Amino acid sequence: MHRSPPGRYVTVATAEEPYQAFVPAPLPPQPPLAWTPALRRRFDDALVALGRLDAVSALLPNAALLAYSFVRKEAVLSSQIEGTQSSLADLLLFEIDEQPGVPLDDAHEVSRCVAALERGLALLRGGLPLCGRLLCEVHAVLLDHPRERGKAPGEFRRSAVWVGGTRPSNAAFVPPPAGALPACLAAFERFLNDQPEATSPLLKAALAHVQFETIHPFLDGNGRIGRLLIVLQLLADGVLREPLLYLSLFFKTHRRLYSERLNAVRLHGDWERWLDFFAEGVQVSAAQAVVTAQALLALANEDRDRIAALGRAAQSALAVHQELQRQPLTTAATLARAAGLSAATVNKSLAHLSALGIVTELTQRQRGRVFSYPRHVELLNAGLPPPRA
CATH class of the missing domain: 1.10.3290.10 (Fido-like domain)
Known part of the structure; x- marks a missing residue:
């Protein structure tokens, strides 16, 4: 009309x-x-x-x-x-x-x-x-x-x-x-x-x-x-x-x-x-x-179940995993502040999550290492065109 x-x-x-x-x-x-x-x-x-x-x-x-x-x-x-x-x-x-x-x-x-x-x-x-x-x-x-x-x-x-x-x-x-x-x-x-x-x-x-x-x-x-x-x-x-x-x-x-x-x-x-x-x-x-949203929820639940099997280390690893859902590219220091955990505890949790294949370390350096929750990032990026598209 x-x-x-x-x-x-x-x-x-x-x-x-x-x-x-x-x-x-x-x-x-x-x-x-x-x-x-x-x-x-x-x-x-x-x-x-x-x-x-x-x-x-x-x-x-x-x-x-x-x-x-x-x-x-x-x-x-x-x-x-x-x-x-x-x-x-x-x-x-x-x-x-x-x-x-x-x-x-x-x-x-x-x-x-x-x-x-x-x-x-x-x-x-x-x-x-x-x-x-x-x-x-x-x-x-x-x-x-x-x-x-x-x-x-x-x-x-x-x-x-x-x-x-x-x-x-x-x-x-x-x-x-x-x-x-x-x-x-x-x-x-x-x-x-x-x-x-x-x-x-x-x-x-x-x-x-x-x-x-x-x-x-x-x-x-x-x-x-x-x-x-x-x-x-x-x-x-x-x-x-x-x-x-x-x-x-x-x-x-x-x-x-x-x-x-x-x-x-x-x-x-x-x-x-x-x-x-x-x-x-x-x-x-x-x-x-x-x-x-459903894919991210399924991923979080799947990874949470795997983390729960860690036994005594599970509680702190779950807290770190929770923060990784908020900030899927981050550092140990950032995670420690956000989760209210010590640096030593966060680093141990990241080691457990890396062994499970949940977390990847990106920088290959001794200090200020950057960690990724790669499957979470991949799901968020699904369907996105490149910036120049």
């Missing part, structure tokens, strides 16, 4: 040359969405897949450990969309102060994406609703790096931005001028919090993602914040209990189609094709996450 553009163009006069900027209309779309049987079925399938994913997290004894891994997987993928070359292994090495296989700035950028989502989760769980303040705090964490200081971390932009081209007048898309941002963001915040009327959570997440990317409220980092917002919205509305959904893989795999669907909304008001694409992404991503 094609409508007129869901907003209006305004002419912005500048000293150089005037240009057209797009100011989106408030959500929900008008006229109302055309819900064909196929689109309803797509949303039903996506909701079923999300329900299965949430059920997995409810049944897992180590759901928090799994969420820790999935948050990092999503951060790596989201950052790759923005051009970083960091892999999951690079991030894990960076987190234990080891040299990753990519420039440090790339690994640091991914670690900021992890910290940004964790900040958003903490604010939500502390009772703050999805709002401008939350988005700004998440943005401040995302851009917490010396090279980002000129990009106004934690602040909505006060100047123009554009997508494509060398200046606003020849850009592919120009979001609202800074003067229109307060009204756009106020309406957006009301929609996120079901004012003046409630919107079903999955539909809300789909519509809100387009609206956020269209408003483009920050000087930089809008893509990463917009992808984080999807998971935060589903958590805020109780659809998910843990951040186990990583949609960035689907968006990266179908990057061209993603851009086409967004542009079709802005140009023609074609919300329905975007909704079909988004719901398919949720369905595919949730199903993949369930498979990964």
